[in-house]
Amino acid sequence: MCRGLIHALLGIEVGSIRYLNAEQPYEPGSSSRGVRMDIVAKEDGRIYDIEMQVGPEAYIGRRMRYYQAAMDVGELGPGEAWGQLPESHIIFICPTDLLAGGLPVYTINRICIEAPDFALRGRFSSRVVRIAGFQVGNVQYLARLHLWESGSAFFIIAASHEV
Secondary structure, eight states: OHHHHHHHOOOOOOOOEEEEEEEEEOOOTTTTOOOEEEEEEEEEHHHHHEOOOOOOOTHHHHHHHHHHHHHHSSSOOTOOOOOOOEEEEEEEEEOTTTOOOSSEEEEOHHHOOSOOOOOOOOOOOEEETTTEEETTTEEEEEEEEOTTTTTTTTEEEEEEEEO
């Protein structure tokens, strides 16, 4: 299920997931704000955070930045080389168009303003997906948000047809 969701949202073929956890807490310090990531999955060399954003979020960019930092800080031990930091992806699945650009998918990568062709090689990305429908390659996906009485939410995402 998780491998298929990551493939549908990122277009990445996922190998064997060695770690999968729902409601993963990251608490960087006693005086810092912690985060609780909805779904965290790890495979060799990659880590994924999948968030289900059910309401409006005025500071989505700052939240992405904070989640990225929280996720990365726990991935290297003392003295480990920067090259050991895994490729990371944060995905926000939303019922509405949070960025208000009329697109079903927004892929956000850091670029150098002065030299846009410069590749940072940080191997990280953030993606905001509107569940109304998105396309990866030539496959159109549809998603539906389901709310439980407890207030918890889950999404069903299915390939609808090839375009």
